Amino acid sequence: MTVQVKSSEAQQNFGRIMDKALIEGDVVIERYGEPRVAIIGYKRYEKLLEAERSLAGLHITYPDASSEARQKGLVLAEKVREEYKTAPDETLEEGMRSLRGRS
Numbered sequence: 001m002t003v004q005v006k007s008s009e010a011q012q013n014f015g016r017i018m019d020k021a022l023i024e025g026d027v028v029i030e031r032y033g034e035p036r037v038a039i040i041g042y043k044r045y046e047k048l049l050e051a052e053r054s055l056a057g058l059h060i061t062y063p064d065a066s067s068e069a070r071q072k073g074l075v076l077a078e079k080v081r082e083e084y085k086t087a088p089d090e091t092l093e094e095g096m097r098s099l100r101g102r103s
Contacts (some may be wrong), residue, residue, distance in 0.1 A: 007031040010039075 003024055010017050010029045021027045021039040028035045040048075063069075 002026045002028055004028045004030055004035070007036065 001024060003020055003026070005017060005020075005027055007029050010027075017027055017029075017039060022041050026044070027039040029037050029039065
């Protein structure tokens, strides 16, 4: 459970705040009513660093905006329309699912 504490209280009772982070969970320190920093247990800190490092290898890719990709999308959209016309009981979502992965 996250505990919120004012910065003045954290300054006056730092040892107690550290204990609170170890026993009760994360402590968020607020300044002027806005969250500013968090105190977390060292084991949790290590786990967060490990998770961050494992995610660092992932890359965000942006949609292909080339004219070739656009044309490919238009062809697939036309296929969906045609398949939807031939199978009117099938929902549009089912038609899209059946085409996913096709080139």
